[in-house]
Amino acid sequence: TGNQWGYGKDDGPSAWNKNYPVADGDRQSPIDILPHQARHDPNLGPIVLNYDRCTSINIANNGHSVVVEFEDSDDRSVIQGGPLDNPYRLKQFHFHWGGKGCHGSEHTVEGNSYASELHLVHWNAVKFKTFGEAASAPDGLAVLGIFRSDEHRWLHMITDALYTVKFKGSVTDFKGFNPKCLLPSSLHYWTYLGSLTTPPLHESVTWIVVKEPMIVSEKQLGKFRTLVFTGEEEDERTRMENNFRPPQLLKGRTVRSSN
Numbered sequence: 205t206g207n208q209w210g211y212g213k214d215d216g217p218s219a220w221n222k223n224y225p226v227a228d229g230d231r232q233s234p235i236d237i238l239p240h241q242a243r244h245d246p247n248l249g250p251i252v253l254n255y256d257r258c259t260s261i262n263i264a265n266n267g268h269s270v271v272v273e274f275e276d277s278d279d280r281s282v283i284q285g286g287p288l289d290n291p292y293r294l295k296q297f298h299f300h301w302g303g304k305g306c307h308g309s310e311h312t313v314e315g316n317s318y319a320s321e322l323h324l325v326h327w328n329a330v331k332f333k334t335f336g337e338a339a340s341a342p343d344g345l346a347v348l349g350i351f352r353s354d355e356h357r358w359l360h361m362i363t364d365a366l367y368t369v370k371f372k373g374s375v376t377d378f379k380g381f382n383p384k385c386l387l388p389s390s391l392h393y394w395t396y397l398g399s400l401t402t403p404p405l406h407e408s409v410t411w412i413v414v415k416e417p418m419i420v421s422e423k424q425l426g427k428f429r430t431l432v433f434t435g436e437e438e439d440e441r442t443r444m445e446n447n448f449r450p451p452q453l454l455k456g457r458t459v460r461s462s463n
């Protein structure tokens with residue numbers, strides 16, 4: 205169907221602009237971050253995460269990544285501060301990763317990729333009524349990006365559950381998980397105005413990319429690669445890996461750096 209997209213040769217990032225012309229827009233993500241060219245902004249306060257009452261609901265394979273969804277009917281888990289004018293509600297988190305431990309992150313730093321990248325997706329429930337509405341507005345979303353380079357003690361809770369969502373379309377309960385345990389100690393960050401990194405590629409995201417990577421082991425990363433892009437009922441088993449979009453043009457945008 206028209207909106208079918210993926211990461212393969214024929215349906216991958218270089219083909220997305222056919223069905224999603226905004227792919228060639230002026231605030232696309234990810235980007236290559238050049239730390240020395242980032243403008244240090246002393247007015248940029250710290251990122252504040254209130255995840256202590258967060259309610260995870262399920263873990264799912266949506267055919268593009270593995271996603272953990274959260275209850276977002278009230279302000280129980282929000283991100284605020286930093287470049288954000290008000291609290292944004294946690295909706296879901298998901299990952300992007302490579303094959304055999306090489307590339308995998310979406311943002312890069314001076315041309316260097318990490319093995320993987322975690323995205324915590326939040327929406328502006330002060331200004332918009334639904335996620336869908338926020339996802340199409342310039343100040344609708346805030347995504348916290350965390351690089352993942354080599355053993356992470358908490359990640360086993362995710363990797364132990366991956367076998368339950370091997371196939372596209374599978375969903376299982378995943379309650380009581382607080383994503384704060386996935387974050388590195390320091391939340392110094394870069395921030396810039398960008399987009400969703402997958403179709404529909406809406407230019408609605410305030411990106412907050414944390415500088416310090418979290419450590420995951422090759423073994424843990426290997427478990428993400430046991431997932432497949434395809435449904436259980438389909439014949440082929442296409443291993444889920446390299447589900448990342450390469451860096452896009454900056455087109456004059458400024459990247460700001462917290463202290």
Ligand SMILES: NS(=O)(=O)c1ccc(C(=O)NCc2cccc(O)c2)cc1
Pocket residue numbers: 323325335336339347399400401402403404406
């Ligand atoms: N990789 S990313 O964090 O930029 C990202 C985050 C969320 C989404 C997403 O929610 N896509 C589905 C969607 C998009 C717009 C409106 C909707 O209701 C759902 C896509 C990419």
Ligand SMILES: [Zn+2]
Pocket residue numbers: 298299300323401
């Ligand atoms: Zn993402």
